[in-house]
Amino acid sequence: MSTITNAEVLLTSPGRNYVTLRITTSDGVTGIGDATLNGRELAVASYLRDHVAPLLIGRDPARIEDTWQYLYRGAYWRRGPVTMTAVAAVDVALWDIKGKVAGLPLVDLLGGRSREQVMVYGHASGSDVPSLLEDVARFQAKGYQAIRAQAAVPGLAGSYGVRKGEIYEPAATSLPDEQPWDTRAYLRFAPDCLRAVREEFGFDFHLLHDVHHRLTPTEAARLGKQFEELDLFWMEDPTPVEDQSSFRFIRQHTTTPLAVGEVLSSIWDVQQLITERLIDYVRTSVVHAGGITHLRRIFDLAALHQVRTGSHGATDLSPVSLAAAVHLDLTVPNFGIQEYMEFAPETTEVFRTGTTFTRGSLDVSAAPGLGVEYDDEVAAKFPYEPRYLPVARRLDGSVHDW
Ligand code: GCO
Ligand code: MG
Secondary structure, three states: OOOEEEEEEEEEOOOOOEEEEEEEEOOOOEEEEEOOOOOOHHHHHHHHHHHHHHHHOOOOOOOHHHHHHHHHOOOOOOOOHHHHHHHHHHHHHHHHHHHHHHOOEHHHHOOOOOOOOEEEEEEEEEOOHHHHHHHHHHHHHOOOOEEEEEEOOOOOOOOOOOOOOOOOOOOOEOOOOEEEEOHHHHHHHHHHHHHHHHHHHOOOOEEEEEOOOOOOHHHHHHHHHHHHHHOOOEEEOOOOOOOOOHHHHHHHHOOOOEEEOOOOOOHHHHHHHHHOOOOOEEOOOOOOOOHHHHHHHHHHHHHHOOOEEOOOOOOOOOHHHHHHHHHHHHHOOOEOOEEOOOOOHHHHHHEEEOOEEEOOEEEOOOOOEOOEEEOHHHHOOOOOOOOEOOEEEEOOOOEOOO
């Protein structure tokens, strides 16, 4: 029997921080899994290095399900983003190994393609409406069929969700940047901003918008109603999601589709959202929700309730996670859309990925496993550096939801 002989935690910062787990077997096969949790990277690195790696040595790498259950069910402390990201890294690395041993790309181990490619959405943004419109045009020229649109709210110094350079990276400072937030200003601006996009570009593409948990259910319901005439593909994260039942109120008042789940990490966190059909798209991701083994269960539960997939895919998921996501997206019957942000060039020098973008869609390579190689030499050129996401404060100085 082949056994796991090594489990290494690799840190690198090619444009932004990434944590990667590499598992090696007694047959010399290696597999990699992403363990990146934006702004809390070292917590997952320690969980893996100090508490998980010693448990993996000597185990059979082929027993993915048993290892998953051992790390989740076998641990007294379950769930939560740190734990589930660590479990995900192990899971994805073992799937990568299984693919390499079988000589098959992951998509074929997962049941084969249900579709030819995976439709993605990109992030257009601007410091004002005219610059947003320019950015939407840029995404259309690249072939995107679906575009998320965000613009800085006039009068608010912070510009959350707005890309500064070529690459979107909100975790940009060594201590959290504090940004002002004014709900009334946002609510007055958002419908006009998205209407300007429709007026300029029409309705022949999918338009998405992210609210980042910033509204109460009442505010979100009202905004969703105003968005109805704009035919959004979805309104994302309208209100903080700790209280799943709060989505019932939004749901009762608007038919704008709702997408939720990027900050959630287990099937229990989305159970009510899915089984009560309170959302249209579930955004849990392969890296923050327990890997392929667990995400597949969430997607199956979603399929039973006519909820489609729309996984998180910001650059805080490494190319390893993106590849795993696309392999899975290709197979699932209830696929909706995949988020995609282009990586910094130095990121793809470290993670040599076979994932390709053509005309608004992604596809995987035919290489066995995930089709992503980690280059240690290039990674060593980019040491880890602390980076935090911003914190939002209301105009009276109190902390707002992120
Ligand atoms: C998304 C996310 C990003 C976040 C980032 C934080 O929808 O892609 O909400 O906008 O800023 O993922 O880590
Ligand atoms: Mg989001």
